Every structure is written in C-alpha cells, then in structure tokens.
Amino acid sequence: MINKVELSATVISAEPLRHTPAGVTVLSFQVEHQSSQREAGQPRDVTLEIDCVAIGHQATKLEQIAPGMKLQLGGFLAKRSKRSRWIEFHVNESELK
Numbered sequence: 001m002i003n004k005v006e007l008s009a010t011v012i013s014a015e016p017l018r019h020t021p022a023g024v025t026v027l028s029f030q031v032e033h034q035s036s037q038r039e040a041g042q043p044r045d046v047t048l049e050i051d052c053v054a055i056g057h058q059a060t061k062l063e064q065i066a067p068g069m070k071l072q073l074g075g076f077l078a079k080r081s082k083r084s085r086w087i088e089f090h091v092n093e094s095e096l097k
Helices: 057-061
Strands: 005-014 025-039 042-055 070-079 087-096
Touching (some): 025 057, 042 057
Parallel strands (some): 042 087
Antiparallel strands (some): 005 025
16 A cells, blocks of 8 residues: 655644654644645645654754745655544655755
C-alpha cells in the first residue's frame, strides 16, 4: 500500500519543540496549501489546512519555522492516535522555499 504525500505549503503556526517521555524530539505545526489542480478534466482551486508532526532529526531541522515561511514537505498520513478519526501529516522530508 502506498501512503506518500508531497506538499508545498505555508506555515500557519508552530508549537514549541517538545520531547516524549522516551526522549524523542517532536515538533507539531500547522500549514496551509493553495494550488490549482485538474479534476475530471476541469480546473479546481484547492485550499486546505493540515496538522503536521515532525519527529527526531526533522523536528530539530524545523525547530525555527515561523508563520509565513514557505516549505516543501514530504511524508505520510496517519491518524493522530489509535482511536482518533483525525489525520495528521507526518513529515520526514522538508526544505525551506
């Protein structure tokens, strides 16, 4: 099964860097994406906001992000927790634009 996401986005907000009880570095942040896509042969404007999480090296790499910064992100989608219905974007690749 494939679960791969690539997204160019603008940072909306970022929480302070934190550590799990096991000492793993975690950064939670939110981004907004705007683009024009083709669907069923017709143009479609797409705007969305999504919660993101970066863990380990990626969290440290993105620690200084701030609202308004442009990012190119890669990763996968997963439920926020085992019982949650909400998804979040787990970022494992990032580049400042």
